[in-house]
Amino acid sequence: MATAAMAGSTGFVGSHILSQLITHPAFTSVYAFARRNPPNPSESSKLHPITSTDNTTWPASYPRSTAPKIFFSALGTTRANAGGLEEQRKLDVDLNLALAQAANDAGADTYVLISSAGASSSSRFPYNAMKGELEDKVQALGFKHTVILRPGLIMGNRKESRPAEGVIRGIAGALKMVSPVLTNFWGQDATTIARSAIVAGVMCLEGKREDGVWILAQSDIVKMGAEELK
Numbered sequence: 001m002a003t004a005a006m007a008g009s010t011g012f013v014g015s016h017i018l019s020q021l022i023t024h025p026a027f028t029s030v031y032a033f034a035r036r037n038p039p040n041p042s043e044s045s046k047l048h049p050i051t052s053t054d055n056t057t058w059p060a061s062y063p064r065s066t067a068p069k070i071f072f073s074a075l076g077t078t079r080a081n082a083g084g085l086e087e088q089r090k091l092d093v094d095l096n097l098a099l100a101q102a103a104n105d106a107g108a109d110t111y112v113l114i115s116s117a118g119a120s121s122s123s124r125f126p127y128n129a130m131k132g133e134l135e136d137k138v139q140a141l142g143f144k145h146t147v148i149l150r151p152g153l154i155m156g157n158r159k160e161s162r163p164a165e166g167v168i169r170g171i172a173g174a175l176k177m178v179s180p181v182l183t184n185f186w187g188q189d190a191t192t193i194a195r196s197a198i199v200a201g202v203m204c205l206e207g208k209r210e211d212g213v214w215i216l217a218q219s220d221i222v223k224m225g226a227e228e229l230k
């Protein structure tokens with residue numbers, strides 16, 4: 001039995017991670033950083049929201065007395081929602097890194113990051129470069145286990161409107177009805193990504209993985225996401 005902490009709990013993938021964590025028998029408590037109270041349909045007593053509209057206060061609020069052994073980050077935004085590239089960087093890189101550092105300082109053994117396919121600090125594309133920079137920096141923190149998931153197009157029903165992605169997801173959905181294999185290697189459901197993150201994290205907690213960095217590409221996410229949560 002373990003305690004978990006996470007960021008991005010109200011986002012597309014993060015909300016699925018949260019809902020699966022609070023029903024998972026391996027976890028007794030889940031601390032979730034958010035600007036507003038995250039959803040808790042089952043009214044689970046496991047959920048402990050850490051809310052503040054000023055997200056720069058989150059790292060200092062990291063739970064230390066309960067010492068979560070694993071931290072999940074699905075925290076991210078878009079340039080449009082952030083109001084520009086520099087503002088996006090403050091959340092996608094700076095806040096993510098500060099929370100990872102806080103988790104490391106508090107004694108977390110395992111860090112699980114939802115990154116992106118194409119992440120590389122040397123990429124000429126700003127989004128991929130930011131994702132890659134964050135990956136490099138969290139690996140340098142030296143967690144016992146660092147798990148990085150690199151999904152492609154994230155499929156499912158988003159609450160926020162992204163017209164261009166919506167068209168692509170519509171095509172992906174049609175292809176998936178024909179055969180899941182047609183989309184598995186370029187798009188994954190948010191629920192599958194969340195399940196993969198948790199299965200991988202629990203494997204690390206249970207000592208079923210060697211220490212070090214574990215990168216899950218799209219095909220790995222699909223395979224891991226097919227595992228039962230147990």
